[in-house]
Each structure stands twice: as structure tokens, then as C-alpha cells.
Amino acid sequence: MMHHERHVKLFKNGRSQAVRIPREFELAGDDAVMRKEGDRIIIEPAPAPSLLALLAALPPIDDDFGAIDDPVPLPLDL
Secondary structure, X not given: OOOOOOOOXXXXXXXXXXXXXXXXXXXXXXXXXXXEEOOEEEXXXXXXXXXXXXXXXXOOOOOOOOOOOOOOOOOOOO
């Protein structure tokens, strides 16, 4: 695994400390996860949301689909 390193400047953005991420370190997407391990700060792309999380975020369906014909199944001889 090849490690790249680059010196960057820290600056204040309101009450937060910030750093500009150089182009060669850009992350895909719009979200990231940050964690601290000892003196290190690790920033990784946020994982894609699960299908369950995506479905939970959808607005409810208010359509009336009417009654569903659900006949009793015929006996099955195995």
C-alpha cells in the first residue's frame, strides 16, 4: 500500500478548526466519517446507506390500492 503525505495548514472556520483537503486526497460523495485514534484524525467516505435506511427515508404511500384477491391455495401433494 502506497502512502502519500502532504503538509497542510489548519485554519479557523467559525468556532471549528478546518483543513482544506488537497485534490489528490479528495473523497468521493458528499458525506464522510471522522474518528480520532490517539493523536490521529481519520476521515473516510461515509458508507452507502442500507436499503432499509433508504426505504425508511421515503415518504409514505397514501394511495388506496383496493382489495387484493387472495384465494386459499389448493392442496399440494408432495
